[in-house]
Amino acid sequence: MNRFKQSSQWLTVAASVCGTSHLKTQQPCQDAHRWRILPDNVLVVAVADGAGSASLGKLGAAIATETVIEHISIQEITSDTLADDDLLSNLLADALLAARKAVENEAVKCSSQFHDLATTLIIAIATPKVAAVAQIGDGLAVGKNSAGELLALTLPNSGEYINETTFLTSLDAIDTAQIKLWRENIVNIGVLTDGLQMLALNMVIGEPHKPFFLPLFDFATNSQDPTTAKEQLVNFLSSDRITQRTDDDLTLVLAAFKSNGHSN
Template identity: 35%
Template structure:
């Protein structure tokens, strides 16, 4: 029994043509029966957002590790209330902002040059706490096979606008939710896959998108191994690229 996970992010065809680096990033870390995952999408208008998204994800993972590795702490073995989850995620976001400002000062950038969205979840066999700043999505699947999206993506007041970690109102706009009960499958992604994974008419997950990904995790002993190229092939497929030219990220987790 335990978590299996994989994180992959690839450059969209539009960025390949313009020779722009992938502005997405995603990663995870497992501590016994607890997993933390984070994905970030650099702002297209921000010059160094590919560095910002990577640093944001790295900082979240480090914050989580620091909490879990303290010898006198129990980590996240006990369920969090929504208020406690908001406190934890606020700490994470403040650490991310500090790291981005430090990087900007060191390199002579404006911190807005590192702007990115951020989605984070902490999951145990019995509960999940999650947060989202900006667009993208977190979808969970329970034992009954139903998929649910935790937050409606933040699209801002105008087309193609969203909130970033570096925005003045980032913490005010941060969405937080705690879900009780066993959630077997979790998928976190940036907005590059929204149009193929989410039904915009009612913001419901498109089950035929998620089911093969869940089955892949169930059938794979060590996802992401040296001989495992399933997710990369999927993310770079012509069929997918014909529907989205943006950078694409998949962070997939399964508890079994």
């Protein structure tokens, strides 16, 4: 599904890698990501981080991201949809509900408890003129506009205590979800799980960290071969520069809009 589209003007590179703490304990990566480019250059991204305390967190993350992409892909997203704040917000809310229901159904199928599949979830819908994002739990979505300014599309939703967050399976998940719309000339989008939060976000002022994002957005914009770009991103996420500062699973989705098109 996540194939490079030569006919599209969105260039997207994404990767999930297992954290060093999980490698040491031989646990699988519990992050998941999916993306798809719909007609008229509508980019849809879904990123999830299965709860480390949940026995089936990896499954919950996979089900949530897959459901979001499939649910949004079958909707008729028109120029009217993209121009209407309420329609866009409802589209995101419906996708969150669909993901929650799918995870709940999977729990029943597995004879497990709902919370066994606990996961965070971030959804981004982007065109060159608008970014619409929904988020449950921690992680971060960032955009860059045509003026070169970084936009914190969402911020981590942490609980009352450190390392506490809301999950898709939480009772108040849908009611407390962040749903935000940005009507800007969007040229880059980045979505990441909480393993990268401390590197990507200036927690004091709640702003994206320019030295982290700007080189990565340039990398996405100038990428040529999708296979090579993904390998480079995996190597970056697995590098000592990153793993010496975080031992968590890491997911990063980067997208760049090329107004003049792109072909190999």
